[in-house]
Amino acid sequence: MERKSDRMTIVGFLIVPVISLILFSYYPLFKLFQISFTNWNGMSTSMEYVGFKNYLDIFSQRELFEVFANNMAYVIMAVIQQFAGLFLAILLSSNIKMKNTFRAILFMPYIINGVAVAFMFNYMYDFTNSPINMVLNLMGLKPISFFSMSYASNFSLAFISFWKYVGFTMVIYLAALQSISHEIYEAARVDGASFFQTIRLITFPNIKKVFQISLLLSFNGALQVYFEPFLITKGGPNGRTATFITKTLNLAFDYGKYGKAAAMGVVLLIIIILITLIQKMFLKEGGA
Amino acid sequence: MKKLHTADENSTFIINSIQGRLSAYMILVGGVFLVFAPLFLLLIVSLKGKTEYLMNGVYSWPENFLNLENYITAFIEGRFAIGFWNTFLLILFSVPLALFLGTMLAYALGRFNFKLKGFLFAAFLIPTFIPGMTVTIATFTLIKALGLYNTMFAGIILYIGTDIMQIYIFLQFINQIPIALDESAQIDGASKFRIYWSIILPQLKPAIATTFILKVLAIYNDFFTPYIYMPKVRTAATSLNSFAGDRMADWPLMSSAIIFIAIPTILVYVFLQKFIIGGVTDGAVK
Known part of the structure; x- marks a missing residue:
């Protein structure tokens, strides 16, 4: 009797979250694989299976590698962001004043609306009368074209997410640094270790795990980036700033090539899972 | 004589040298500047009229700090x-x-x-x-x-x-x-x-x-x-x-x-x- 009512309670408490989990997390995953083997155009009620055609198409086009090259700019910035965030966190864990004020201000961009941030930087980067180019002009320098045919355009875009997220990274490392026991540092200090020695010999080994996880997350973010190019450059000029995801969205929503877009989704999914697994292996090795 | 800074409970790292502390502050203030500068520039530009902006550009104080015309237009037209x-x-x-x-x-x-x-x-x-x-x-x-x-x-x-x-x-x-x-x-x-x-x-x-x-x-x-x-x-x-x-x-x-x-x-x-x-x-x- 007792057990039966318990079971009812459990089912009652779990049913809605579980249904929503199945419907919005697992079903789309299954569906994604299914669509990737069809030539569905997003409209018609029927879809034809075309085997691996979509996958073969993707890998036979140079475009895929070009968008990946663009994504690399974000990956590089993501790595820089890890070190910058860690460095700021170290500074904010040292014996300086106004730590909380610095922390609060540096974290602020994280909570500002992303669309607002993207357009704000679009203004900062504007060719003709942007604040940056006006200063360059005053100094007698040539204006910079932030969104040109050069690969550097991707860095202009990637810097926007750096600006927005470096404070977040910093806060994560601050928490990680605070979890290291004080006694170790005290001991090092007694032994006369310098600031940089302390970082190298105590801090780095102790936050290795957080560092790897944080790096992995920002890697994944960099591979899935779409926001800034989608809003500002629309992937242009001429595909120069297209990323994997903007390309995918483009294929589906502008060209009705859902099958191919889904196949691209699967490819990215597999790449990210592979990176995660490789990282997990490294983590195990490092932890042992 | 070198003054040794003692550890308080909030600071794990001790920077002793004056140069070190100064560079720490400079980096942090630089960061604060990078956060605020674009926001600040947006704010002063938003208070300028169209012709005023064309004439004076970004780097000048707005003629009228209470010029909310752009805000009203944006609010209405942007729905x-x-x-x-x-x-x-x-x-x-x-x-x-x-x-x-x-x-x-x-x-x-x-x-x-x-x-x-x-x-x-x-x-x-x-x-x-x-x-x-x-x-x-x-x-x-x-x-x-x-x-x-x-x-x-x-x-x-x-x-x-x-x-x-x-x-x-x-x-x-x-x-x-x-x-x-x-x-x-x-x-x-x-x-x-x-x-x-x-x-x-x-x-x-x-x-x-x-x-x-x-x-x-x-x-x-x-x-x-x-x-x-x-x-x-x-x-x-x-x-x-x-x-x-x-x-x-x-x-x-x-x-x-x-x-x-x-x-x-x-x-x-x-x-x-x-x-x-x-x-x-x-x-x-x-």
Whole structure:
């Protein structure tokens, strides 16, 4: 009797979250694989299976590698962001004043609306009368074209997410640094270790795990980036700033090539899972 | 003689040299400058008239600090009132629901032992490794098939999904509540739901408050969900995007529109700063 009512309670408490989990997390995953083997155009009620055609198409086009090259700019910035965030966190864990004020201000961009941030930087980067180019002009320098045919355009875009997220990274490392026991540092200090020695010999080994996880997350973010190019450059000029995801969205929503877009989704999914697994292996090795 | 700085409880690292401390401050002040400079420039540009901006450019004080003309134009032409209202409705319907479902789930997982418990945990954990952007195409077809496309329900139903972070945070609190409380309530004849409602839920208040504020910020700032799944339902974030359309070159007007959309979360942050940072680290570190 007792057990039966318990079971009812459990089912009652779990049913809605579980249904929503199945419907919005697992079903789309299954569906994604299914669509990737069809030539569905997003409209018609029927879809034809075309085997691996979509996958073969993707890998036979140079475009895929070009968008990946663009994504690399974000990956590089993501790595820089890890070190910058860690460095700021170290500074904010040292014996300086106004730590909380610095922390609060540096974290602020994280909570500002992303669309607002993207357009704000679009203004900062504007060719003709942007604040940056006006200063360059005053100094007698040539204006910079932030969104040109050069690969550097991707860095202009990637810097926007750096600006927005470096404070977040910093806060994560601050928490990680605070979890290291004080006694170790005290001991090092007694032994006369310098600031940089302390970082190298105590801090780095102790936050290795957080560092790897944080790096992995920002890697994944960099591979899935779409926001800034989608809003500002629309992937242009001429595909120069297209990323994997903007390309995918483009294929589906502008060209009705859902099958191919889904196949691209699967490819990215597999790449990210592979990176995660490789990282997990490294983590195990490092932890042992 | 060199003055040695002693460690206080807040500082793990001790920088002794004056040059070292000076460079630390310079780097941090540089960072603060990088955060504020673009926002500050937007603010002064937003207060300038069109001709004034053409004549004086960015780097001059606005002639009239109370020139709110751009803000009024942006607010009306950008139809921000509707955007803010829809965002408010999305938050109003999805956040309480999400909190209910999340706390109930955590209660069931934290207080009962049943066969599929480990399996369920894994089932909720695995999707965090599925990169959200990759499955967009499939989620889109699902939303369409359910007839939710272009309705507010698309947003609500996607926002109420429980994530594992939330469950972990709630579980930590639940595990700290003595089980004797549950038992004595049960002896008094309270139902399981009653126990959840009057014993567990009140104890979860701090975790609920944190999750609440983070969810609100996330929904307010989300552009992707409304843009893809309900383009006809304007939200704060998407109305800024559609406003930008052909006005991109009119920077005084654009600046005020950007500030309009940016200001609400900044204000929330000013008051709840410690709380928000605490919530973000709790969720990420654990």
